[in-house]
Amino acid sequence: MVLAILAIIFFQGYWLLKSFSEERQTLNIRSNILFRESIFESQAARFAIDTSGAVNITNRVDAIAPGISQISLGGVSGAAVYAQVGQPFGSFYATDLLTDDQGRVVVDSASGMPQINPELVYKGNYQPKFIASWGTNLRYKGLSFNMLFDTKQGGVFFSRTKDIMDFTGVAKETEQRDETVYPNSVYLSTDGQYIQNETPYDPYLYYTGVIPSGQHIIDASYVKLRELSLTYQLPEKLVTRTFLGSASLGIYGNNLFIWTSKQNMYSDPEMNSGGNTNLQAFDFSSRMSLRNYGIRLAVTF
Secondary structure (H helix, E strand, O other): OOOOOOEEEEOOEEEEOOEEEEOEEEEEEEEEEEEEOOEEEEEEEEEEEEOOOOOOOOEEEEEOEOOEOEEEEEEEOOEEEEEEEOOOOOEEEEOOEOEOOOOOEEEOOOOOOEOEOOOOEEEEEOOOOEEEEEEEEEEEOOEEEEEEEEEEEOOEEEEHHHHHHHHHOOOHHHOOOOOEOOOOEEEEOOOOOEEEOOOOEOHHHHHHHHOOHHHHEEEOOEEEEEEEEEEEEOOHHHHOOOOOOEEEEEEEEEEEEEEEOOOOOOOOOOOOOOOOOOOOOEEOOOOOOOOEEEEEEEEEO
């Protein structure tokens, strides 16, 4: 268990987290395999998972200050990240749809339009449940092949990209343009009972003026092909005839592919508008991650 003191900017002063605990297990594996005299493979893997108990949290805010149980770390209209006592650091609270105790969306009985919960709703936190990576380096004579995958599973983030795509009607979930009944919805009758809803709503009005910020907080899980390279080391017998000590030529690529959850068709979860602050996991019109390629020539004298 690690106890830490974290400074959080709050207006023009500072609040200090009185205590903050974290438990995590990390497994590192490295293997070197000689298949034949000239074929060599080196593999490295890293796996980290939280061990914080049944609620599967990576860490927990134990105390802030006397009389203080929650501090906002910042956010956007309708969605913010908090340090909340008893919950993971970086908890999302947002305006969201009103639901009954069975998780069904409550709509207006006359218009069929989903209703907004008057209270902020907990939407998860930006801490991943686990992180892992796997890489390999294959060498055959003068050729070297490198590959690295990494992943983060769990956690959520706010996608402004999804927000804009919903508003402009280009997101996949806005394909239904005709009035229809909101899925799994009910309305509250005059006798206080929830009745299955059969009244269609207007999707245009919903996506342009009703949908709450909580609907744009989505799964941050991903798998990335982070690095890929192929390098050829020139034989010594060729290099010694020149003024060079050694020479190699290779091609490489970074951020080549990303696989995200079905819920996330919008953004790279690593995009973050908060910079190096406590406010993380906000894609708010940030520059997209770039796939890049190159040719590398390395020489020594």
